[in-house]
Amino acid sequence: MAEKTQKPGWKSLPKGDVIEGGGTAREFKTGDWRSERPVHIPEKCIHCLTCWIYCPDSAIVTKDGKFVAFDYKYCKGCGICAHECPVKGKAIKMVSEKEAKKNEKICQK
Amino acid sequence: MSKINVVARTGNEAMAEAMRQINPDVVAAYPITPATEIVQIFASYVSDGLVDTEFVPVESEHSAMSACIGSSAAGGRTMTGTSSQGLALMAEILYVASGLRLPIVLAEVNRALSSPINIHCDHSDTMMVRDAGWIQIFSENAQEAYDNMVQAVKIAETAALPTMVTTDGFIISHGMERIEIFEDKDVKDFVGPKKLGQYLLNLEKPITLGALDLQDYYFEHRRQLAEAMIDSKNIILDVAKTFKDKFGRAYGLFESYKLDDADRAIVVMGSTAGTAKVVADGLRAKGIKAGVLKLRVFRPFPKAEVAEALKNIKAVAVMDRSDTISGHEGPLALEVKAALFDSNIKKEVPDYIFGLGGREVRLEDIESVYKDLGDIIDGKSKDRVTYLGVRE
Numbered sequence: 001m002a003e004k005t006q007k008p009g010w011k012s013l014p015k016g017d018v019i020e021g022g023g024t025a026r027e028f029k030t031g032d033w034r035s036e037r038p039v040h041i042p043e044k045c046i047h048c049l050t051c052w053i054y055c056p057d058s059a060i061v062t063k064d065g066k067f068v069a070f071d072y073k074y075c076k077g078c079g080i081c082a083h084e085c086p087v088k089g090k091a092i093k094m095v096s097e098k099e100a101k102k103n104e105k106i107c108q109k
Numbered sequence: 110m111s112k113i114n115v116v117a118r119t120g121n122e123a124m125a126e127a128m129r130q131i132n133p134d135v136v137a138a139y140p141i142t143p144a145t146e147i148v149q150i151f152a153s154y155v156s157d158g159l160v161d162t163e164f165v166p167v168e169s170e171h172s173a174m175s176a177c178i179g180s181s182a183a184g185g186r187t188m189t190g191t192s193s194q195g196l197a198l199m200a201e202i203l204y205v206a207s208g209l210r211l212p213i214v215l216a217e218v219n220r221a222l223s224s225p226i227n228i229h230c231d232h233s234d235t236m237m238v239r240d241a242g243w244i245q246i247f248s249e250n251a252q253e254a255y256d257n258m259v260q261a262v263k264i265a266e267t268a269a270l271p272t273m274v275t276t277d278g279f280i281i282s283h284g285m286e287r288i289e290i291f292e293d294k295d296v297k298d299f300v301g302p303k304k305l306g307q308y309l310l311n312l313e314k315p316i317t318l319g320a321l322d323l324q325d326y327y328f329e330h331r332r333q334l335a336e337a338m339i340d341s342k343n344i345i346l347d348v349a350k351t352f353k354d355k356f357g358r359a360y361g362l363f364e365s366y367k368l369d370d371a372d373r374a375i376v377v378m379g380s381t382a383g384t385a386k387v388v389a390d391g392l393r394a395k396g397i398k399a400g401v402l403k404l405r406v407f408r409p410f411p412k413a414e415v416a417e418a419l420k421n422i423k424a425v426a427v428m429d430r431s432d433t434i435s436g437h438e439g440p441l442a443l444e445v446k447a448a449l450f451d452s453n454i455k456k457e458v459p460d461y462i463f464g465l466g467g468r469e470v471r472l473e474d475i476e477s478v479y480k481d482l483g484d485i486i487d488g489k490s491k492d493r494v495t496y497l498g499v500r501e
Contacts, residue, residue: 010329010336015269016210017322017330018307022315 034077051081120281127258134185137176184308193220207242212265229467371400416452
């Protein structure tokens with residue numbers, strides 16, 4: 001019946017749906033239910049970081065004021081970055097996750 | 110013992126007076142008849158500078174309780190007031206308050222629920238949220254409303270459970286009575302500073318509150334809530350004892366009025382208990398051993414204690430000021446019967462659903478209930494449920 005588990009029982013859990021400590025959202029990987037992912041086109045990118053400002057999941061990695069990568073562990077694939085990208089012809093395009101994974105496999109081969 | 114001031118107050122004024130003396134950090138409220146005055150009077154205390162409270166006038170009761178949750182979660186002592194449809198609109202958020210274990214205190218004036226629209230007393234609203242995880246304390250009169258409000262803050266914060274104190278719409282809320290109020294400083298001493306457990310504005314100990322809680326944790330949190338409600342019974346009694354030591358008036362989970370040698374008794378909540386006591390006194394003058402069990406605390410329900418108090422009484426009736434519309438008894442009768450059943454006490458317990466929508470309950474109505482109990486003692490069976498005072 002009851003699965004064997006290390007999770008705390010009701011007597012030892014913090015009271016009232018409280019999670020102790022801050023920054024716990026970091027532990028929640030929101031990138032695993034994405035259906036589309038943003039793909040960066042470096043030759044078009046002007047590094048304005050509009051995508052970084054708009055990303056609701058802080059999933060744009062930057063260094064020295066420049067775009068570096070998407071953090072796919074947290075990117076939900078909402079597409080706001082691609083929509084807001086001000087570059088003519090867009091420096092970010094949305095690709096279906098299925099397609100992207102297929103390409104990943106081809107690259108690995 | 111505290112110095113006492115004798116004043117004339119309505120139930121609403123008495124509750125507002127208690128709130129002034131408690132001086133909470135935040136009151137967020139929306140007006141609704143017959144509870145409007147409580148927060149209206151309190152708002153004037155705020156504008157007159159008599160309290161330090163942040164008053165948040167919101168656009169609905171749903172928002173009122175939501176604001177109360179924000180305030181209480183942040184660490185503030187928080188109160189509000191409502192009635193009927195207002196409590197119904199709050200219902201969703203009442204569950205959030207108890208789930209987060211926030212000690213919000215709500216002054217609730219019992220009023221019928223629509224439809225048909227009606228502004229007068231019955232207990233349908235409070236009974237509708239009886240399983241919301243709130244402590245529920247009923248008052249017989251304005252004095253008890255005041256005393257219960259003063260105690261509620263301490264109860265809620267010790268139990269880490271939200272608590273509602275109820276009065277009966279218009280009968281108590283608008284009825285002017287002689288009541289005894291305490292000195293401001295004595296109330297302040299009694300309630301003490303707010304006990305802060307975990308709260309959002311504690312920068313030393315950050316917490317996440319109200320996270321998604323699916324199959325693997327929700328059940329444990331609900332079990333904790335059930336345990337808190339079980340434990341709150343002793344907290345309510347402890348607070349009542351401290352209250353008696355300081356202010357002199359005794360409170361329990363219920364009041365046993367002339368029950369010790371009674372052969373017949375009525376179980377009832379709220380203002381009707383006062384009427385029932387008058388009838389019991391009248392019957393006693395004629396040599397009939399009548400008693401009243403006035404339930405004060407409906408949640409947590411004092412199951413074993415109620416059964417113990419009723420076990421030697423030959424005939425017991427319950428009077429319910431609301432209906433479950435279930436084809437059988439009202440909510441109070443269901444609880445009382447379950448209590449008796451689990452204590453192996455077999456009794457015929459007729460239920461009288463009365464006073465819906467403010468229908469007057471007269472001395473003769475209650476006399477008729479005692480008369481039915483006399484018939485049961487004489488071996489005659491009675492209807493399981495009677496709609497008392499309804500026109501056929």
